[in-house]
Amino acid sequence: MNITKEQVLQALSHVEEPDLKKDLVTLNMIQDIHIEGNKLAFSVVLTTPACPLKGLIENACRNAIAHFISKEVEVTVIMTSQVTTQRNTGVPGVKNIIAVASGKGGVGKSTVSVNLALALAKTGAKVGLIDADIYGPSIPIMFGLEGARPMATQENGKTRIEPIEKYGIKLLSIGFFTDPNQPVPWRGPMVSTAVKQLFNDADWGELDYLVIDLPPGTGDIHITVTQSFPITGAVVVTTPQNVALADAKKGIGMFMMEAINVPIMGIVENMAYFTPAELPENKYYIFGQGGGQKLAAQLDVPFLGEIPLIKGISDSGDAGKPIVLEEESPMTTAFIDMAQRVAQQVSIRNAEKAHILNAVNN
Ligand SMILES: Nc1ncnc2c1ncn2[C@@H]1O[C@H](COP(=O)(O)OP(=O)(O)OP(=O)(O)O)[C@@H](O)[C@H]1O
Numbered sequence: 001m002n003i004t005k006e007q008v009l010q011a012l013s014h015v016e017e018p019d020l021k022k023d024l025v026t027l028n029m030i031q032d033i034h035i036e037g038n039k040l041a042f043s044v045v046l047t048t049p050a051c052p053l054k055g056l057i058e059n060a061c062r063n064a065i066a067h068f069i070s071k072e073v074e075v076t077v078i079m080t081s082q083v084t085t086q087r088n089t090g091v092p093g094v095k096n097i098i099a100v101a102s103g104k105g106g107v108g109k110s111t112v113s114v115n116l117a118l119a120l121a122k123t124g125a126k127v128g129l130i131d132a133d134i135y136g137p138s139i140p141i142m143f144g145l146e147g148a149r150p151m152a153t154q155e156n157g158k159t160r161i162e163p164i165e166k167y168g169i170k171l172l173s174i175g176f177f178t179d180p181n182q183p184v185p186w187r188g189p190m191v192s193t194a195v196k197q198l199f200n201d202a203d204w205g206e207l208d209y210l211v212i213d214l215p216p217g218t219g220d221i222h223i224t225v226t227q228s229f230p231i232t233g234a235v236v237v238t239t240p241q242n243v244a245l246a247d248a249k250k251g252i253g254m255f256m257m258e259a260i261n262v263p264i265m266g267i268v269e270n271m272a273y274f275t276p277a278e279l280p281e282n283k284y285y286i287f288g289q290g291g292g293q294k295l296a297a298q299l300d301v302p303f304l305g306e307i308p309l310i311k312g313i314s315d316s317g318d319a320g321k322p323i324v325l326e327e328e329s330p331m332t333t334a335f336i337d338m339a340q341r342v343a344q345q346v347s348i349r350n351a352e353k354a355h356i357l358n359a360v361n362n
Pocket residue numbers: 102104105106107108109110111112133136138215216270271307308309310311312313314315317318
């Protein structure tokens with residue numbers, strides 16, 4: 001059989017990337033085509049290793065080759081990725097900044113930030129995490145790093161902070177620089193300077209995603225961060241109760257304000273239902289069902305998933321080993337699904353931005 005590269009590209013131009021709504025060839029996602037007799041190999045370069053549609057896209061490619069060329073072709077598809085970016089994040093080497101916020105305190109914003117960062121890393125992405133929650137930095141405890149002090153060096157009169165590496169991600173917490181036994185009353189300008197240093201003075205290296213755990217509510221830090229660094233998008237965490245949902249709505253309203261203008265990547269409903277460890281298929285919606293989903297529909301923003309209330313989540317946080325690190329548990333699946341949806345939103349935003357930039361330049 002004589003297959004040509006043109007035939008392969010022609011066949012694969014019938015495969016659409018479901019999120020980006022263009023075909024794989026136009027999106028330049030097909031690379032390294034090798035043909036030897038009836039053997040064909042090529043790479044599909046996805047926009048994130050956390051792509052939830054990986055399997056679907058691979059199958060569509062195989063079907064297109066069988067349909068448009070021949071069923072006799074032996075196809076090897078290599079699924080790889082190159083995370084996209086469309087803006088200068090203000091932090092060299094960092095492609096995307098994802099802010100995690102909540103209207104109310106205690107809804108599980110830090111739990112979601114940590115498990116989101118680790119889930120993205122688990123899919124193969126390069127990930128960093130900043131804990132900017134000055135009122136209660138909980139990330140040191142969740143990583144078993146209480147009392148840790150990151151290395152700092154002086155370079156040409158500038159301080160360089162080395163983020164701490166654990167469980168495959170790089171992290172810095174405002175808590176590494178304060179004494180938990182002597183809470184300092186932070187003043188506005190001090191906070192802004194300290195938080196900016198976590199971005200600017202740290203050696204983050206190359207990162208696909210930098211996740212930032214913001215303090216609850218809306219305040220100075222939100223304004224500092226969103227105005228100093230172009231955020232790819234915000235993930236808003238809520239619990240199902242009406243008070244939490246009302247506060248989440250306020251939080252989303254803040255990001256949507258003209259002066260702030262951060263895209264909302266979606267809502268995560270934490271503690272959505274209770275599941276007993278011994279009966280994981282039983283779901284008890286003790287605080288009411290579907291509130292997060294309804295809010296997302298009302299505000300026309302994506303819904304990123306429900307995370308159950310499970311004692312293991314809080315135990316693992318306290319024990320310094322977040323639950324998503326467990327190999328096989330329904331919780332790991334819930335957090336990985338959520339992380340995939342977040343990565344999907346990042347890719348969609350970046351593609352939309354590229355489209356707008358192209359339209360402006362042409
Ligand atoms: N899905 C869950 N199941 C069980 N416990 C949870 C869950 N999510 C969070 N928790 C627990 O609830 C408490 C608060 O969570 P977390 O610190 O993540 O909230 P937060 O919104 O970041 O709080 P803060 O307002 O202090 O920043 C922690 O003890 C955490 O372990």
